[in-house]
Amino acid sequence: MRFAHLSDSHLGHRQYGLLERENDFYDVFARNIDKIIEKDVDFVIHSGDLFDNNRPSTEALVAFQKALLRLNEAKIPIYAIAGNHDTILRKGAMPPQVLFRDIGLKLISPDRPYYQEGAVLICGLPYVANSQKSVLIDRYNQLSRLAEKSIKSILVSHQGIQKYMPDETAEIELSDLPKNFDYYAMGHIHNYIEEDYGKGKLVYPGSMEIWRANESNDNYRQFGKGFCVVDLSYDTPQVERVTIDLPREFYSEIIDYDKFHERLYRIKEEIRELDNKPMLDLTVVGGDFDSSKLYELIQETIGDDVLNLRPSFKPEKILKQEIELGKNKILDPRSLVYNQAKEEYGKDEVGRLSIDLLDNLSVNKIEEAKHFSDVFYKENYYDDEAKDDLDSTNESGSSSDSIGLDNVSGSSSDSIGLDNVSGSSSDSIGLDNVSGSSSADNSDLIHNDDNEENNSNNLDEYLNRNLEDSSKKDVEKGSNMKKTKEISLDNF
Numbered sequence: 001m002r003f004a005h006l007s008d009s010h011l012g013h014r015q016y017g018l019l020e021r022e023n024d025f026y027d028v029f030a031r032n033i034d035k036i037i038e039k040d041v042d043f044v045i046h047s048g049d050l051f052d053n054n055r056p057s058t059e060a061l062v063a064f065q066k067a068l069l070r071l072n073e074a075k076i077p078i079y080a081i082a083g084n085h086d087t088i089l090r091k092g093a094m095p096p097q098v099l100f101r102d103i104g105l106k107l108i109s110p111d112r113p114y115y116q117e118g119a120v121l122i123c124g125l126p127y128v129a130n131s132q133k134s135v136l137i138d139r140y141n142q143l144s145r146l147a148e149k150s151i152k153s154i155l156v157s158h159q160g161i162q163k164y165m166p167d168e169t170a171e172i173e174l175s176d177l178p179k180n181f182d183y184y185a186m187g188h189i190h191n192y193i194e195e196d197y198g199k200g201k202l203v204y205p206g207s208m209e210i211w212r213a214n215e216s217n218d219n220y221r222q223f224g225k226g227f228c229v230v231d232l233s234y235d236t237p238q239v240e241r242v243t244i245d246l247p248r249e250f251y252s253e254i255i256d257y258d259k260f261h262e263r264l265y266r267i268k269e270e271i272r273e274l275d276n277k278p279m280l281d282l283t284v285v286g287g288d289f290d291s292s293k294l295y296e297l298i299q300e301t302i303g304d305d306v307l308n309l310r311p312s313f314k315p316e317k318i319l320k321q322e323i324e325l326g327k328n329k330i331l332d333p334r335s336l337v338y339n340q341a342k343e344e345y346g347k348d349e350v351g352r353l354s355i356d357l358l359d360n361l362s363v364n365k366i367e368e369a370k371h372f373s374d375v376f377y378k379e380n381y382y383d384d385e386a387k388d389d390l391d392s393t394n395e396s397g398s399s400s401d402s403i404g405l406d407n408v409s410g411s412s413s414d415s416i417g418l419d420n421v422s423g424s425s426s427d428s429i430g431l432d433n434v435s436g437s438s439s440a441d442n443s444d445l446i447h448n449d450d451n452e453e454n455n456s457n458n459l460d461e462y463l464n465r466n467l468e469d470s471s472k473k474d475v476e477k478g479s480n481m482k483k484t485k486e487i488s489l490d491n492f
């Protein structure tokens with residue numbers, strides 16, 4: 001039993017507003033699919049951020065439709081979860097993936113948490129926000145009990161794990177994951193990560209293209225971009241990394257000012273050899289120089305030969321300021337607000353809530369912030385009686401398990417944390433160079449489940465019953481989508 005695992009394709013991402021870059025992402029995706037078909041796998045798993053936002057352009061939808069039809073033709077099923085980028089949380093709205101369910105996409109969602117593919121259980125859940133950590137852990141444990149009954153099992157999840165993240169705002173610790181799955185098909189972190197965990201393997205295939213400049217890093221140079229082919233027929237899964245060449249080079253470099261001129265002319269030589277114009281994201285540090293003059297020099301030397309110039313300048317005086325800021329621990333606003341709230345209230349959950357609130361309120365998403373507050377309040381401060389009262393007035397009629405099934409929600413910045421406006425004071429020139437300017441659309445899905453199966457108070461029972469029935473009955477409920485809520489969340 002062999003399958004391909006891929007993630008974070010971010011179809012529709014128009015990097016720096018460049019149509020060429022949007023097309024690069026489609027091109028790379030199509031070539032990943034070519035290679036997957038060539039590898040003749042039994043099925044495919046995509047672990048989230050298929051689309052760059054929850055309202056993909058027609059071009060992005062068509063890019064996926066083409067891939068799906070080709071997989072169908074090759075008789076290779078594809079399973080997918082939604083990531084933080086490609087889900088919707090407004091009442092009555094449907095996530096874009098729904099478009100493809102009738103033509104073969106097997107969407108893993110709170111409505112349909114698992115599938116059986118031969119002897120392999122494939123289960124999982126969409127992205128869950130920081131303040132919903134306890135929900136996430138409950139769900140992991142429920143799915144873990146399901147896995148106990150299976151010969152082979154795969155958990156599909158789109159979350160940041162602390163161990164691999166640069167800041168402390170990851171949703172989970174590695175040890176929060178149950179240990180009894182054969183394979184952990186992870187998404188969210190854009191680097192390639194492969195590790196033994198429990199009795200199996202945990203893998204982040206990483207992003208398929210350079211989504212943020214700092215993904216052009218050592219991890220990329222070592223492991224490339226692409227997907228994995230996993231063979232489950234051994235005791236421990238065998239993981240083969242398959243890399244797909246990117247359409248263009250991406251220079252992302254920090255260069256000391258005193259070596260800058262030498263490096264600039266070497267880059268000029270290097271890019272002469274390239275078929276496609278590269279991306280260029282240079283930061284010149286140290287020394288004492290006039291930023292606008294340096295910008296002109298870069299523009300004159302290589303401006304016509306690159307797709308996008310993004311120089312930043314940090315002469316000595318600015319570097320000194322940054323060091324001072326660093327000493328005062330004014331670094332990442334998310335870490336800052338998390339730590340402060342946690343300290344103030346003595347509770348990790350309050351810290352996590354503060355991250356969700358910051359992400360939403362900073363982009364004027366009042367309704368969304370209110371949602372997180374309500375859920376948090378309900379979860380932590382209502383006594384059981386009040387909870388029951390609240391539940392009985394819930395129009396969906398779902399009872400006190402609602403935190404478990406319904407509130408898989410949230411948003412946060414994409415894992416690698418490249419967007420963090422880290423108190424940097426780089427001296428930027430050029431239109432593109434608004435630091436931290438990304439507006440990734442982060443969102444997720446809340447289901448108000450109103451079908452019979454999900455009204456059970458006991459998710460275990462529900463899951464078990466459906467596992468037994470799964471060969472006889474399709475539990476997928478297209479009609480549930482009527483009841484989805486949407487919250488569209490812009491990242492800062």
Ligand SMILES: [Mn+2]
Binds near residue numbers: 008083189190414415
């Ligand atoms: Mn992503």
